[in-house]
Each structure stands twice: as structure tokens, then as C-alpha cells.
Amino acid sequence: MKLSNLIAPSIQGVSHPLLEEKALRLMVSRQDLLHPKISGNKWYKLKHNIAHAKANGAHRLVSFGGAYSNHLHALAYAGQLYDLDTIGLVRGEIVSPLNPTLQDAVDWGMQLIAVSRSEYRRRNEADFLEQLIRPFEPCYVIPEGGANLLAVKGCAEIAQDIEHQVDCFDYLCVPCGTGATLAGLVSGLTSRQTKVLGFCALKGLRDLEEKVTQLLSLNDYDSGVPWQVIHAYHCGGFARVSPELIQFMDRWQEFSDIPLEPIYTGKMMFGLFQLIEQNYFFPGSCIVAIHTGGLQGLRGMCEKLERYRRQIEVPR
Numbered sequence: 320m321k322l323s324n325l326i327a328p329s330i331q332g333v334s335h336p337l338l339e340e341k342a343l344r345l346m347v348s349r350q351d352l353l354h355p356k357i358s359g360n361k362w363y364k365l366k367h368n369i370a371h372a373k374a375n376g377a378h379r380l381v382s383f384g385g386a387y388s389n390h391l392h393a394l395a396y397a398g399q400l401y402d403l404d405t406i407g408l409v410r411g412e413i414v415s416p417l418n419p420t421l422q423d424a425v426d427w428g429m430q431l432i433a434v435s436r437s438e439y440r441r442r443n444e445a446d447f448l449e450q451l452i453r454p455f456e457p458c459y460v461i462p463e464g465g466a467n468l469l470a471v472k473g474c475a476e477i478a479q480d481i482e483h484q485v486d487c488f489d490y491l492c493v494p495c496g497t498g499a500t501l502a503g504l505v506s507g508l509t510s511r512q513t514k515v516l517g518f519c520a521l522k523g524l525r526d527l528e529e530k531v532t533q534l535l536s537l538n539d540y541d542s543g544v545p546w547q548v549i550h551a552y553h554c555g556g557f558a559r560v561s562p563e564l565i566q567f568m569d570r571w572q573e574f575s576d577i578p579l580e581p582i583y584t585g586k587m588m589f590g591l592f593q594l595i596e597q598n599y600f601f602p603g604s605c606i607v608a609i610h611t612g613g614l615q616g617l618r619g620m621c622e623k624l625e626r627y628r629r630q631i632e633v634p635r
């Protein structure tokens with residue numbers, strides 16, 4: 320499955336006095352620049368799913384996500400591109416006027432259906448899922464966040480591309496939600512000298528390791544490459560921000576032109592710099608961090624971020 324206008328993601332170095340002090344090299348794999356509409360890991364998670372759906376004669380894709388979901392946004396665009404109907408089952412109310420993420424999705428032809436939060440929680444129960452998707456049958460269902468084995472297969476390609484671009488690196492960092500991208504990176508790496516670090520964007524997701532292990536155990540995806548999930552930098556939970564995160568992101572802009580968003584890539588970079596300060600990495604290490612995109616979500620966050628900034632400025 321090919322996407323036109325694909326830009327081969329570049330590797331961009333980061334300079335900062337802390338990196339010099341600790342004798343570390345940090346590079347960012349700019350997967351956010353992959354495509355103007357489908358950025359980062361989203362395309363890798365979708366590409367084999369779309370090919371599989373098409374090969375099996377599907378005309379309609381159904382998936383799940385929150386109101387700012389990068390995944391639903393990308394799916395809607397891919398559906399339009401590959402002439403597939405798309406249905407987005409959205410967690411909670413769909414507020415009118417639509418936010419920019421959902422407005423794009425509708426403009427690209429996605430039909431949005433609101434699913435109450437209590438029902439949404441049951442989306443992985445087989446009987447309930449069957450009931451939910453019955454009105455849209457026949458259809459091809461992609462789980463929330465696109466997280467299935469075909470997504471793992473796609474994300475393995477990110478690791479392979481980076482191995483072609485960078486000779487030797489000790490750590491590969493990625494933000495985590497469902498863990499499918501992390502599993503893909505582990506399965507795609509060939510060098511066991513590299514450790515994959517996943518920075519979890521959600522609070523209390525203690526079964527994430529189990530989910531990643533499960534994905535790796537299927538299809539023989541476990542390459543034996545070491546990996547670890549870091550849970551300490553969710554900054555309050557999914558789509559929440561902390562004053563420390565905002566301050567870090569503001570400082571980041573002073574030394575790097577790489578745009579971050581606060582839901583995934585900002586938290587990963589914040590966590591990474593905290594670990595660097597804590598001497599987690601051996602001097603001389605080379606770290607590659609993956610920018611997984613998601614910058615479209617910033618449009619819905621700007622107001623919230625400004626509110627937090629004002630709170631930070633007002634002394635209590």
C-alpha cells in the first residue's frame with residue numbers, strides 16, 4: 320500500500336548544554352514530516368490494515384477514538400484516499416461545532432457516531448463489539464489507536480528505516496499509548512545493542528507491558544531486543560498537562576525548531592531530559608527519539624495550554 324507525497328523521514332540532531340555535559344548524542348527521527356495529513360506512526364499502523372481490508376473486498380472501515388484522536392483523523396484521510404467508507408465511533412459526546420480534528424474527519428467523509436463513555440469502555444468485549452458494529456456490517460474493524468498485529472508489522476518498518484539511517488545507536492525512544500508502535504520497533508530492530516524505551520502517555524496503565532509482550536508473542540515478533548516502559552512522565556494522565564511539562568516545552572522551543580505536542584512527543588522529550596539529568600544513560604550513548612507526529616491535535620490544545628501558562632505565571 321503506497322501513499323503518494325510521502326517524505327522519507329529525516330534524522331535531526333539536538334544540541335543542548337545538558338547533552339554536552341553528559342556526553343550524549345540525541346537525534347530525532349522526524350516521522351512527523353512523513354506526510355502532510357497522515358504523520359508519524361499512524362501511517363505505519365494503517366498501511367497493512369488498509370491493504371488487508373482491500374484485499375478482502377472490504378468497502379467500509381470502522382474504528383474507535385476520542386474526540387481529538389490522531390488515529391481517527393488519519394483513518395478518515397486514508398479512507399478518502401483509498402476509496403473506503405469510514406465510520407468513527409467516538410468516545411463520549413460529539414460537541415457541535417466540531418473540533419478541528421473531527422471537522423477534518425467529516426470533511427474527508429468519515430461518519431461519526433457518539434458512543435457513551437460507559438459503552439465505550441466495553442468496546443473490547445466480543446459480544447458488545449458485535450452489537451456496536453452490526454449496523455455497519457459488512458465492515459473491517461480496526462481497534463482503537465489502530466493497535467493490532469498488522470500495525471506492529473507496519474511499525475517494524477520505522478525501526479528498519481532508522482537502522483539504515485543511523486549506524487549505531489544505544490537507545491530508541493518512543494511515546495506509548497496502546498504499545499503497538501513500541502512492539503513494532505522491538506520486532507523491527509536487528510541490533511540487540513539497542514534498548515527501546517517507551518514513554519507512557521497514560522496514567523496507571525500497568526498492563527501495558529503485558530499488552531506489548533502479548534503482541535510480541537504472536538507471529539514470532541519478539542526479536543530479543545531489550546525494551547522498557549517508563550511510567551513516570553504521564554504528567555497527570557492522558558491529554559493532561561503539568562506546569563513542568565509546559566515549562567519544558569516552552570524551553571524546548573528556545574533551542575530546537577522541532578515542534579512538539581503535549582500529549583505524546585512533549586511528554587516523551589520531557590521524560591527523556593529528566594532521565595538524562597538523573598544519569599540514566601551511560602556517557603557516550605547515542606539516543607534516537609521518534610517524533611510520532613500528532614501535531615494536528617495541537618489545534619485543540621492551544622486554549623488549554625494558554626490557560627495553564629497563565630496559572631504558572633500567577634504566583635500563589
Ligand SMILES: Cc1ncc(COP(=O)(O)O)c(C=O)c1O
Pocket residue numbers: 359360389390464466494495496497498499500501583584611612613614
Ligand atoms: C502522536 C502519537 N504518538 C504516539 C502514539 C502511541 O502509539 P501506540 O498507541 O502505538 O503506543 C500515538 C497513538 O497512536 C500517537 O497518536
